[in-house]
Amino acid sequence: MLPSSRLLSTLLLLTLLSVACSEMPSQPPAPPPTVQQSLLQRAEQSIRRAQDSVPPLREALLIEAAKLFIQLGDEARVKRTLEVVDPSQLTGQQLFDFALLYSDALLEQGEYFTARDLLNDPRLDALFSATPLEQQKAWRGKRADLFSLLGEDESATQEYIVLSHLQAAAADIGATHEKIWQLLIDTPDKTLSTLETAAETRALKGWYNLAQLGRQYQGDLRQWAEQLILWQSRWPGHPAVLFPPPSQRQIEAVAKAVPGQLALLLPLSGKYARAGKTIREGFLSAYYNVLENEGDTAPLHIYDTNTADITKLYQQAVASGAEIVIGPLRKENLATLAALSELPAPLVGLNYLSTSAQANTPAHDNLLQFGLSVDDEARQIAHRAWLEGHRSALVITPDTKWAATARQAFHKYWSELGGRLISSTPYSLQQKDFSAIIKPALLIDQSQQRANKLRRTLGKSLEVRTQRRQDIDMVFIIAYPDQGRQIKPTLDFYYAQDLPTYASSHIYTGTENPGRNRDLEGIRFSAMPWTVPGIVSDKLKPADTLKSTYRNLFALGVDAYQLHQWADMMRAYPQTPFFGHTGTLTLGANDRIQHSYPWAEFHRGKVRLAPELKAD
Incomplete structure (x- = not known):
């Protein structure tokens, strides 16, 4: 039977449509997601699943997402993700993962004390022996580095010793021993002696004994090289004998030159x-x-x-x-x-x-x-204040050229960290009354004007407490003792007694005066080592009769003699510290010897060491 005309028409139409479709360009397939896109998709999927889950699955999914954000380099989302993890729901491996990941995020944001509390969780200690070796090393290493950063040197030393026992490669052990050595050589003589007496292990006692020798003989490298050989014979099998700090290996060679x-x-x-x-x-x-x-x-x-x-x-x-x-x-x-x-x-x-x-x-x-460096002091004070949680500083300095240099240096380093700086009008070294400097800097007049305006508006007498400005959280002063004894009480009088006050080394010239120094109570300062009791030998301190403004130059002369032997050592190991009378000295950029200073504070009229940082 022949097909009908209607059927033929239908078949023809379908054929034409088929041809037309075959002639239309086809759409290219969608490209596969990039590695970054894939990681982001997986991270966001884990977070969505976590929102619909209950602990401990919820916590596991959040930690998984955080690890993916780490691979993406998205530090902000790492921190936000881990902030909502409930640590009480974590056990074993999860808890260690969380502690290591979250502490990194906290440190990146400058939350050092929160990170320390996290890494000090007693549950981590209890789980330590059952944790994989790599995590054990990571945890010990993080704790040691953080303790060292916060000035908790004794705890840092003990952590580094435990870490070295977990390490197998000689290079890794040597690097850890170098950290121990640099911590200890920066420790005052009297402190080392006390620590050695109290040490409970042979390893710890030996380290403290070695550091005392190093400090005693660092001014004469030939004697130090001889004493090092004798120490090694007296402490056979000690970790520092089996795996010496790399910088010590060069002492004998440098001593010959x-x-x-x-x-x-x-x-x-x-x-x-x-x-x-x-x-x-x-x-x-x-x-x-x-x-x-x-x-x-x-x-x-x-x-x-x-x-x-x-x-x-x-x-x-x-x-x-x-x-x-x-x-x-x-x-x-x-x-x-x-x-x-x-x-x-x-x-x-x-x-x-x-x-x-x-x-x-x-x-x-x-x-x-090599010289006396206000730049080094400014850098250290800015770094310390930032670590302690401060972000907005009032700066009070004299109208001298060297103080202007120090103020500019502090401004530079403080701004690089992200801090905010408010400068007062520089004062004259002959200034007696500091109200004219400090009162306007703290905006006291504005507070009093607001109170008077309120009284006039309400038409009656009001008891309104005058307040200082609230947009600063610390004070940095550059002052000699006489000026400092006027500045600190004036700050207290104008309602700034609650603000931590930092100062350069000029605030203390090595003369104890408990009665007068009570006016400096609470000030923390970067100290010249020779000024703080028990840090250096009394034999090499300047005479009390020497004018205070020249005493640091005497200490510079002491260090200049002792330092000349260390030139080759510093070039071979730029971070090798030399514990001098003007600071702990290391070689920096452009062949400049850099100083770091011990921290001290005025307490009941006397000066005492204050190495540990204080949380704001």
Whole structure:
């Protein structure tokens, strides 16, 4: 039977449609998700599932999502995700995962004390032995590093010792031992002696004993090398014998290369004679102290930089056999020598080059810059205050050039951290009444004006408490003791007694005066080590009769002598610390010796060490 015309028409239409469809361009398949997109999808899926789940599945899903956000580098979402985890619902592996992950997120946000509380959870201790080795090491390492950061050195030392026992690779053990060594060499002599007596394990007792030797003989590397060999024979099998800190391995080699003749370049006449002579006294005190302890000293020649061209003096010293030159003191003289194309003998300048002079200095292997640095103090104070939780600082400084430098340095470091700075009008060193400086800085007048306006508006007498500004959470002052004793009571009078107050080392010049220093109560400051009782030998401290403004120069002279032996060691191990009278010294960028300072505070009129940070 032939098909009907209607059927033929239908078949034709379907054929045409089929052809038309086959001629239409096909849509390309959707590209597969990128790795980043896939991770994000999985993380968000875990969070959605967690919202519909109950513990402990909910917590497991949140931790899984946090791990995915870590891979994505999304630190903010890591923290937000872990904040809603209920730690009480976690056990075993989950709890360790959470503690390690969340502590990293907290540290990234600067919440150091919260991280410490988390890592100190007693349940982690109880679960430790059943935890995989890698997690054990991660937990111990995090705790040790955090304790060290917060100034809890004794706890940090003990954690590092436990960590080293968990490690197998010699390089890892050596690196951990280096951390122990750097902590201990920065610990005061009396503290080390007390800790050694109280130590409950042979390993701990041996570490403290070794650190005491290091501090005792660091001014004479030859003696230190000999004493190190003797210590190793007395403590066979000790971890520091089996796996010495890397920096100690170089001591014997460096000791053999100690310079055989010294030259000291200082202004001993003219305008800067007082400063030059004070440094010379400190230098010679250290020099003769080595002789008194039956050590070896190199022949010493001293040159007055005020009597001749500085380049000729340097060349004369080298021609006379100097194997290392210490000085000069003045910046311009140091810049002149630093600009020379060659320095045939190593030079330890007793100052720091300006930014412009540094830019014009050719690369030298023989130049170190060492002096008293307000920049280092400003950096350390900013870092400490930030760690303790402060974010907005009122700064009070005198109207001197060096104080302006310190204020600018603090502003730089504080701003880099994210802090806010409010500066008061600089005060004169002859200032007696600080109300005119502090009252407007705290906006007291504005508070009183608001109270008066309220009384006028209401038409009656009101008891309204005057208040200081509330947008600051700390005070940083640069002041000598006499000014500090006026500034702190004035701050207290104008309702700022609750604000933590930080100060530079100028606030204390080493003279105990409990009666007068009660006006400095509570001030925390970066201290010159020689000023704090029990930190350095009394034999090498400046005389009480020396004018207070020159005492730090005496300490600089002491360190200049002791430091000259460590130049090669510092170049080999830039982070090798030298515990000096002007701070713990390490080699930084541009061959600059950097200082870090012990922390101290005024307590009942006396100065005491305050190494541990305080939570805001």
